[in-house]
Amino acid sequence: MKQSKCSICSKIPDEILVDNDKGEHLPQSANKLEVLSSIGGIRKCPKCSQYYGYVYDHDVLTGAGPGYSDHFLFRISDGEAVERIKKTVASIEGSLERMYAKLREEELYPDEHVKQVEPEIKRYEGELGALTAEK
Numbered sequence: 155m156k157q158s159k160c161s162i163c164s165k166i167p168d169e170i171l172v173d174n175d176k177g178e179h180l181p182q183s184a185n186k187l188e189v190l191s192s193i194g195g196i197r198k199c200p201k202c203s204q205y206y207g208y209v210y211d212h213d214v215l216t217g218a219g220p221g222y223s224d225h226f227l228f229r230i231s232d233g234e235a236v237e238r239i240k241k242t243v244a245s246i247e248g249s250l251e252r253m254y255a256k257l258r259e260e261e262l263y264p265d266e267h268v269k270q271v272e273p274e275i276k277r278y279e280g281e282l283g284a285l286t287a288e289k
Contacts, residue, residue: 160202162186169228180225190281191242196235197227198281205235236285243278246271 165183172178187197187206197206209226230238250271 160199160204162199162201163204163229166206166227166229169226171224171226174223174225180227184227191239191278196238196242198235205230205232207234207238232285236282239278239282239285243275243282246275 162183165181167181170180172180184197186200188200190196190198195208195210197208198204199206207226207228207230209224211224211226
């Protein structure tokens with residue numbers, strides 16, 4: 155992992171877990187990270203290209219006490235970013251295949267959805283290209 159003197163990443167610990175319901179929050183600089191994928195929980199620093207994993211977990215314990223809203227942010231290596239992006243793309247492609255099959259059964263055409271998803275897949279392909287070219 156990159157150890158950066160970046161103005162954004164230098165204010166973010168290697169890993170941090172916060173519970174918003176307890177008044178805890180991620181550092182303000184975490185809001186500056188680019189969200190590459192909400193599905194795979196991948197964030198990227200726009201200045202130094204450090205990658206982060208991100209997990210959000212929310213639970214409301216109805217009648218059993220207060221719930222929680224945990225946010226977990228942690229640095230990941232370029233290699234782990236590649237693996238997470240590949241899994242995200244595979245997940246999207248699998249979902250699209252299932253959706254297309256269902257739409258074909260019903261004789262509907264998913265053109266609008268394809269137009270929405272294609273830019274996201276191209277973005278992932280660009281990230282993978284940049285990451286694999288660096289090695």
